[in-house]
Amino acid sequence: MARNRSKWVCVAGFLAAQLILAPVWLNSASAAVDLFGSKELSSTKLEKFEKWTGVLERYAKDEPNDLAKCQITGSEPCHIAKWRIFLNKLKGVAPMDQLEYVNKYLNQYAYLLDPINYGKKDYWATPKEFMYRTGDCEDYAISKYVSLVHLGWPKENMRIVVLQDQNLNVAHAILVVYINDQALVLDNQIPQVIDSTRIKHYKPIFSITDGRWWLHRS
Template sequence: MKRSTLYRLTLFLALLLSTGAIALTDKQQALVDKVQAFYGDRAGQRMLAWRRVMDENQTQHHTHKLNAINDFFNQLIFINDDVLWGQEDYWATPLEFIGSAGGDCEDFSIAKYFALRELGIDDSQLRLVYVKALTLNQFHMVVAYYPTPTSVPLLLDNLNGEILPATERPDLLPIYSFNGSKLWLMKQKGQGQLSGQSSRLSTWNDLRQRASDTPLRRPIINLDE
């Protein structure tokens, strides 16, 4: 494993050791135990570090929550689906993303979206946005946060760790976006045109069902080795 990869992964352990133990609900502890048993001890440490971030940010302002979640998940490793999962396009659940220690842009964005929803940010303020990353000349996904219904959204991205307004990301060309209920065609850097229900997206439906049922899938390579 590359030295930079090992460095990123040690940040989780450093976060764990920074303060005392946290209190977990029975359900949260069961999920930590499940991920640790399936993926190994380091995955269990990452789960505890994630739960610490969630616990410490429950009552924080939205801006603080955005930064904490963006910074936490951006520590994980970017790796393409065909390398990690052996298929061209696989949307991992947040537990699979944390457990396997890496994923592609969809996995970064999905994990951030679910974490922000758990932290109490309303679904109407969040969207998963498919864009064209012009510099890389490839499709990409980010999370958009709307402080108000008419605001230019702030973008959470694994390519650029700084949370910026969409108008300050000329390298990204929006295509469409969705959240838990709606789907938009993105014709501008703001709202876009409502195009129906997000249930039209079969991959999104499948991901949400798996996230609810919490099954786990083992990657074909171990990023913790």
């Protein structure tokens, strides 16, 4: 699907309210890589991250029945069935190739801001919502995260990272996957999967996975 690179930006400040937290910090082992040169504090307190926990809950509820009314040969495209077929073909493929294929597959969807798409300042979409309505940066990252979970990747090795793009001066979100002491970036603004150390203009704010989040500091 054609995309306009000029639209590949996110609404700044969409997570500001979630940063006013009183977390319980954990002395857990940090990742082998200091993501974009930041230091991390970890917490399992997710009460303020309702958009993240909400999208996981909606996906868990809808996933068993998301193919019920979907016919891949029908007049309407069945994005979920095509996505499932795509993922099933990746089982047994080398891990790095899985990352590249998933990144490329989901980056084909058009970028669309939440106020236009949903009439809301910020909305975190399930893969089904994203594939039928497209979405913005965090929606690409969420669908990549769910895709890799489906392929057997450990959740603890992946994070949705919310950051500041210092070149564009906007908020942005990506998926980071930790493998072999590398933090690999899956980004709707970058065609290839790349090592995080190659990106100098991203300043992480926080990152999150199922059951845990990290505050990033310079």
